[in-house]
Amino acid sequence: MANGQWYPPEWPDRIRALAAGSLTPVTPKRAATVMLLKDTGSGPVVHMLRRRASMAFAAGAYAYPGGGVDPRDGGFSLPERSQEPGAERHVGWAGPTRAWWADRLGVDETAAQAIVCAAVRETYEEAGVLLAGPDADSVVGDTTGPDWEADRAALVARDLSFAEFLDRRGLVLRSDLLGAWTRWITPEFEARRYDTWFFVAALPEGQRTRNASTEADRTVWIRPAEAAASYDKGELLMMPPTIATLRQLTAYGTAADALAAAPGRDLTAVLAQARLEGDELVLSWPGHDEFTKHIPTGGAPA
Numbered sequence: 051m052a053n054g055q056w057y058p059p060e061w062p063d064r065i066r067a068l069a070a071g072s073l074t075p076v077t078p079k080r081a082a083t084v085m086l087l088k089d090t091g092s093g094p095v096v097h098m099l100r101r102r103a104s105m106a107f108a109a110g111a112y113a114y115p116g117g118g119v120d121p122r123d124g125g126f127s128l129p130e131r132s133q134e135p136g137a138e139r140h141v142g143w144a145g146p147t148r149a150w151w152a153d154r155l156g157v158d159e160t161a162a163q164a165i166v167c168a169a170v171r172e173t174y175e176e177a178g179v180l181l182a183g184p185d186a187d188s189v190v191g192d193t194t195g196p197d198w199e200a201d202r203a204a205l206v207a208r209d210l211s212f213a214e215f216l217d218r219r220g221l222v223l224r225s226d227l228l229g230a231w232t233r234w235i236t237p238e239f240e241a242r243r244y245d246t247w248f249f250v251a252a253l254p255e256g257q258r259t260r261n262a263s264t265e266a267d268r269t270v271w272i273r274p275a276e277a278a279a280s281y282d283k284g285e286l287l288m289m290p291p292t293i294a295t296l297r298q299l300t301a302y303g304t305a306a307d308a309l310a311a312a313p314g315r316d317l318t319a320v321l322a323q324a325r326l327e328g329d330e331l332v333l334s335w336p337g338h339d340e341f342t343k344h345i346p347t348g349g350a351p352a
Contacts, residue, residue, distance in 0.1 A: 054280070054281040054282075054283075054284050054285065054286045054287045054288050054293075055281075055287075055288070055289075055290065055293070055341065060241075061239065061240075061333070062331065062345050064239040064240070064241070065239050065324045065331050065333060065345065066331065067239070068238060068239040068324060069324060069325070069326050069331065073239060075238035075239070075243070076240070076241065076242070076243045077243070078235055078236055078243035078244050078245040079118050079119070079243065079244055079245065080118065080119040080161065080164070080165060080168070080244075080245050080246075080247075081116060081117060081118045081119060081168065081244040081245065081246040081247075082116055082117075082119070082165050082166070082168040082169035082172060082246065082247050082248075082249060083113070083114045083115065083116025083117075083169070083172070083246055083247075083248050083249070084114055084115055084116060084169050084170075084172070084173045084228070084248075084249045084250070084251050085097075085114050085231065085248060085249065085250045085251070085295060085299065085308075086114070086115065086173065086177060086179060086251055086252075086253055086259070087250065087251070087252050087253065087299075087305035087308060088252065088253040088271065088305060089252075089304050089305050090273075092273065093273060093303055093304075094273070094274070094299070094302065094303070094304055094305045094308065095271040095272055095273050095274075096114070096271070096272060096273075096274055096277070096296070096299060097114070097115070097177060097253075097259050097269065097270075097271055098112045098113065098114060098269065098270050098271075098272060098277065099112070099113060099114070099115065099176065099177075099261065099263060099265075099266035099268065099269045099270075100112050100113075100266055100267055100268040100269070100270075101113060101265055101266060101267075110287050111287045111288055111289055111292070112270075112277070112286050112287065112288050112292060113288070113289065113292055114248075114292070115172055115173045115175075115176035115177045115179075115263070116168075116169070116172050116173075116176070116246070117168065117172040117175070117176070118168065118244070119164045119165060119167075119168045120164070120167070120168065120171070120208065120211070120212065121164070122211040122212070122213065123141065123163065123164040123167035123168055123171065123211070123212050123213070124160040124161060124163050124164030124167075140213060140217075141163060141167060141212065141213040141216065141223060142182075142213070142216045142217065142221060142222035142223060143163075143222055143223050143225065144183075144185070144186035144222040144223065144224050144225065144226065145186065145223075145224055145225035145226030145227070145228075146225055146226060148162055148163050151163070151165075151166055151225065151230075154230050154313075154317070155230060155233075155247060155317065156317060165247050166223070166225050166228065167212050167213075167223065169228055169247070169249045170182065170212075170223055170224075170225075170228070171205060171212045173251070174193070174202060174205070175202060175205055175206050175262065175263070176262055176263035176265075176266070177259045177260065177261075177262060177263075177269070178193055178194070178202070178257075178258070178259060178260045178262045179193070179253060179254065179257050179258075179259055180193050180221075180254075180257070181223070181224050181227045181228065181251060181254065182216060182221040182222060182223050182224055183221060183222065183224055184220060184221060184222075185222065186222065186224070186226075189224060189227070189254040189255070189256075189257075190221065190254070190256075190257070191254075191255075191256030191257065192256060192257070193257060194258075194260075201215055201218075201219075202262065206264075227251050227252070227254070228249045228250070228251050229249060229250045229251070229308070229309045229311075229312025229313065229315075230247060230248075230249055230312060230313075230315065230317060231248045231249055231250045231295065231298075231312055231315050232247075232248045232291070232294075232295060232298075232315060232316075232317065232320070233245070233246065233247050233248065233317045233318070233319045233320065234246050234248070234290075234291040234319065234320045234321075235319050235320070235321045237321065237322035237324070237333075238321075238322075238324075239324060245319070246291070247317075248291065248295055249312075250299075250305075250308050250309055250312055251309070252305040252306065252309060253305075259271070274296045274297070274299040274300045275300045277296050278293060278296045278297050278300065281293050281296070290322075290335055290338060290341045291320070294320075294335075294338055294341075320335055320336060320337065320338065321335075321336070322334065322335050322341075323335075323336065329346060330344050330345055330346050331344075331345040332344055332345070333345065
């Protein structure tokens with residue numbers, strides 16, 4: 051392997067099945083992930099975690115904190131929990147309106163709230179960093195301690211909705227601290243599919259990251275250029291969206307610069323395409339030629 055591109059061994063067979071019409075694509079689940087940045091003397095660094103080798107999806111790959119949308123984050127409850135306290139609780143909100151986010155993300159307001167909430171909630175669940183504050187002009191400081199950990203564990207277990215968590219702590223979600231960066235949809239031939247919005251954010255003053263995720267065995271703060279170079283050498287394993295966004299982040303000298311650039315970013319979804327060309331299958335991601343793979347109909351990817 052010349053670089054650290056994650057390429058599951060079952061993909062060729064699944065691509066062939068999709069091309070033959072014998073594979074029905076799985077509907078992707080909505081998800082959000084956050085590129086958390088902090089400034090250093092040599093430029094911004096990004097927080098990344100390494101997925102455990104035991105994970106069914108992208109085992110051993112470096113990624114950002116993130117995960118799936120909880121339906122309750124959109125303002126409606128899970129059917130089996132519709133009678134639970136907090137299931138319909140209003141999400142405390144500050145920053146751009148839900149309507150603004152709906153327009154930015156290309157979804158309705160309910161979905162926009164759920165996606166933004168997922169970005170903030172997952173960052174707290176997996177990195178211990180909370181983009182919320184008592185009001186629209188402040189952010190919480192230290193989020194460590196037994197009481198915070200109890201709430202975080204309840205969020206992870208889905209015993210506590212994010213809206214209820216914010217309400218009990220008297221906080222509002224600071225949507226203005228997020229910048230929507232890009233959107234990638236897992237290829238149609240994958241068994242596990244996600245429609246993922248990538249966000250950028252700066253580490254709030256007074257907070258610090260920690261590996262709070264059961265899905266990760268290592269976390270690092272690393273300069274985007276350094277991480278990209280390690281990928282190119284085959285030292286760090288990454289999925290296409292991760293390395294693509296790292297390369298994009300290298301253009302910015304501060305976290306604030308990256309956040310300022312976010313509103314101008316194109317959020318057209320990137321979806322891999324698989325097609326037959328003669329005696330090979332060609333796998334490509336539009337706009338990202340470095341990930342193109344040529345797969346002989348009877349062999350391994352090239």
